[in-house]
Amino acid sequence: MTDQLGWQGENQPMAEASDLELVERAQGGETRAFEALVRRWERPIFSLAYRLVGSDEDARDVCQETFLAAFHNLRSFRGEAKFSSWLYRIALNACHSRQRRQSAEQVSLEEQAEARGFDPPDPAAGADEQVLRDERARLVRRALAALPPDMRQVIVMKEYEGLKFHEIADALGIPVSTVKTRLYTGLTLLRRRLEGLGLLASSDKE
Template sequence: MVEASDLELVERTLEGEHHAFEVLVRRWERPIFSLAYRLSGSDEDARDVCQETFLAAFRHLKSFRGEAKFSSWLYRIALNAWHSRQRRQPAESLSLEEQAETRGFDPPDTDNALDERLLRDERAQLVRRALAALPAEMRQVIVMKEYEGLKFHEIAEVLGIPVSTVKTRLYTGLTLLRRRLEGLGFSPGKE
């Protein structure tokens, strides 16, 4: 059953073979969790979004018509789950700049392997913060393209927008991301 296509697994699930849906979950759990984590920046939120995604997918499996790829349909559900969580959670009390000032970003002076790892972790955290500060429509395009490796047409299908809009959101989002990082004293190309 593992070799079956997503569409075949959907059909089998609808015929009552619930094990087929378990195969779909195992197949798509990691990509959906990854998307949710990169959007939320929180392991707990990502787990919740992932769980909500698969519950909603199972409940609404009859509505999947196969016109789009199953993965596109599932990503759409995950984005909706993430948006719902965003609306329910209170906004951050500190701006991105205030968070950076509070935390600081001073690279260590030594070449120690531990220091290098800490520096990489600090950079990754700054990128996550800057990404989280972007408008949702830009953030989700950046995450799907740069982190999840989706193609422009796949992102357009998931979001239900033209490819040109995907490209515009990606370019604008990356430009804003670079500016935010530079404003924090971090340049993506800087070593």
């Protein structure tokens, strides 16, 4: 298999290998290949989880659960979808499980929004700037948390994580048309909530 793909064994730089190449190497028992996948995708997965579950600690747990599940189920990956889409789906399932546990503990996303910002803290920002960012982030988070989960997911994946429509569709297992509908409807509702919170000027109103 390695000869067919043009690998040169241990000499193949991990950073230059595609996701599919790394997956196939990991499926063949090469631990370093899976470690390379983790390094490549841990930041995007953490970012997605942070924006969906609302806290640094929970996002780290989701991230760990995602890669553990991916490792244990790696042999089931057949390349029918992109590895990233497969991984995002695992992460979304982990987020769902985390949110269900939060609901059972009666900790709502809106309550978490009061204590956490929407984006991970920026160590380069000054104190005053960070305070303003945190306040605005809390309000955005509060508005987003009030949306239906299916719309919130699509908005986070498209507007914050920069995924393409077909990537979101693959990760969620839904048609692209449904992704677009959820995005449009969700953004419309979000805009109204942000207007109500005073984050959008009157000139921005439709």
